[in-house]
Amino acid sequence: MLSKEFSPVSVHDCKALDLLATSVFMLDQNGCICWVNNAGQNLLERSARSLQGLAARHLFEESDVFAHAFDAILNEHFSSLGLLAGIQKTPGQNPEKLLVNVTLQRLSYTPWSVILELREIEQHTLAERNERLIKELEIYQETFRNLGHEVKNPLGGLRGAAQLLEMELGDPSLREYTQVIIAEADRLQELVDRLIRPGQGNLNLSLINIHEICERVWALLKAEYRDDITLVRDYDASVPEMKADMAKLLQAYLNIARNAAQSLMGSKIRDKPCITLRTRILNRHLLLNKIHRLVVVVSVIDNGAGVPEQLHDRIFHPLVTGRPDGTGLGLSLAQDFVRQHGGLIEFDSVPGRTEFRMLLPLENR
DSSP states (O other): OOOTTOOOOSHHHHGGGGGOSSEEEEEOTTSBEEEEOHHHHHHHTOOHHHHTTOBGGGGBSSHHHHHHHHHHHHTTSOSEEEEEEEEESSOSSSOOEEEEEEEEEEOOSSSOSEEEEEEEOOHHHHHHHHHHHHHHHHHHHHHHHHHHHHHHHHHHHHHHHHHHHHHHOOOGGGHHHHHHHHHHHHHHHHHHHHHHSOTTOOOOEEEEOHHHHHHHHHHHHHHHHTTSSEEEEEOOTTOOOEEEEHHHHHHHHHHHHHHHHHHHHTSOOSSOOEEEEEEEEEEEEEETTEEEEEEEEEEEEEOSSOOOGGGTTTTTSTTOOSSTTOOSOHHHHHHHHHHHTTOEEEEEEETTEEEEEEEEEOSOO
């Protein structure tokens, strides 16, 4: 963004802006384009003459969002504003669209009212990353379904055999062993049913506060690890309520947090193991190739050794784990539950800091 002290006073003084790679537009008090630099003309593939006098809001897919931001700047509610937006690169019925970072800044003592800056985002890179993640999720969901069908038949036979054995036992005290077999078979049956169930169905939606989930996870970790791990809560109190499946999001967040805790306890680090549970809000964020007005980010941050580099591209695949005693199911199930809500789990990991993030759109479902 341009420095606040930079105050151009004439078109001739703006010529230096033609040397910038950032697209710069000077707007009058009505939001119309008075001047555009070379980068802006190249971005839109339109000449300065064709852009001059055009209302800047007409460049944007959601013109009302831009108009609201412009009014906020003009009325001195903010000195500068930034947002993520889609622009129409060329006019017509089928305009080419681009995703850009938008910065608006109020000007003083100049012929113009507002300076508008556009920076193109590597949209195809983001799209390719999201497309790859989606395909990987579909692959592991299919793997889960195939695995589940293979397990169901012998599991049913195991349970049936235990029931028959229980009927033949004369000593009632021995039946507790068959009851253990039956109970564990039922538990595995329930897990298998979850694995082979269609991914988008059966969400039990209700209005929830995401911090209720965070607090439940905090309490469970506190009870399980006591003073072995320092637990920090860093919540954004402005996060609104959302419609979601409380049980599934709780299970997803608990899987992520437990995975972090188990990794910490199994790694050798200099500092005391620490986990931070954090919530934040993102405005106009690109998620799964769609711009959402509000996205809540629910993070688990730890100070462990990090995810092994060779697992970075496969960490959400089923049966993939970096721990000798891990099952490789926790993160896969968590990703599935978050995907059912239209969200995604992402992570960044370097030695000393690993962050797993649940990104959930806040639009009413």
